Amino acid sequence: MSQPMIPRDRAPFSAIVDRPPLELPGDARIIVWSIVNLEVWDISRAMARQVLPAPTGQLMLPDVPNWSWHEYGMRVGVWRFFDLFERLDVRPTLSVNARVCLDYERVAAQARDAGWEPMGHAYEQMPIHKIEDQKGMIQKSMDTLETFWGKRPIGWLGPGLTETFETPELLAEAGVKYIGDWVYDDEPTVISTAKGPLVTLPYSIELNDIPMMLVQHHEAEHFYRRCADAFDRLYAEGASRPRIMAIAIHPYISGQPFRIDYLERVYAHINRHPGVLHWNGAEIYDWYNAAAKVHP
DSSP states (O other): OOSOOOHHHHSOOOOGGGSOOOOOSTTOOEEEEEEEEEOOOOTTSOOSOOSSOOGGGOOOSSOHHHHHHHHHIIIIIHHHHHHHHHHHTOOOEEEEOTTHHHHTHHHHHHHHHTTOEEEEOOSSSSOGGGOSOHHHHHHHHHHHHHHHHSSOOOEEOOGGGOOOTTHHHHHHHTTOOEESOOOOOSSOEEEOOTTOOEEEOOOOSSSBHIIIIIISOOOHHHHHHHHHHHHHHHHHHTTTSOEEEEEEEOTTTTTSTTTHHHHHHHHHHHTTSSSEEEOOHHHHHHHHHHHHOOOO
16 A cells, blocks of 8 residues: 555544444443364464573574473363363364464364354464555465355454555455454444455453463453453443454463363353353454444
8 A cells, every 4th residue: 555544543432421322232332252263373483472482582483382382282271272162162262373274174164063153363472563465365265264164354453463554455355344453442443445444353462361361460360350340341331332252362372271171151141140141253243344334
């Protein structure tokens, strides 16, 4: 793009109190959007994150211990997620590197067969800014997921929520309808692109196990407390206007045996309340689009 739009140009400021309140079906007052993130960490590159710092701070490749830590999530941790969501009868959104369909076909097939909604998450885990052919990567990712799932995804989340100035145009051009990178609201909004509008859904970097437990180093119990506190406030506010609460988890973090119980407690707390809808991203988008008529 010769003159790329900056975020403010795409999304003029809008105070939530100035908008007409949305309406949910029945007596519902809150949508809980559960997002499981599955990634591919290429052993030939530096790992996306580290749980064990390199000796004397000198990063060496291959980084076997941190690669193995992530691998635990795919071999063991994610199966705890499958068990939890099956018991809850919840079908979450799967934010998934498309290469998972090749490197971890067994895991991807389990999610597909369980009815989880695929959301594009690049081809493999690396910042969008480091990809030379971003347009080609987006198309390859969407095409791979479409082939594996039998339908084209409509959602996208950048790795680490990364975008360049031209990313929204490339996503809209590839058929994406909603994105999760713009974590600035409790409701869906619309951003402009030269290829048509995109809906933003309120993904979370606060109710997210990466910043909470890997960056801020909170104990696992804090994840339960923060999610429960957030739900209680949003549920109360939902009496006058519906809210959306996103919960973002990774199997190598929340799928650990000493953390999974606290995640289970989160959903037990939520499900003690009436008027809760467990919707995936596509369901949230369809509901909002029917009201706002963003896309024909």
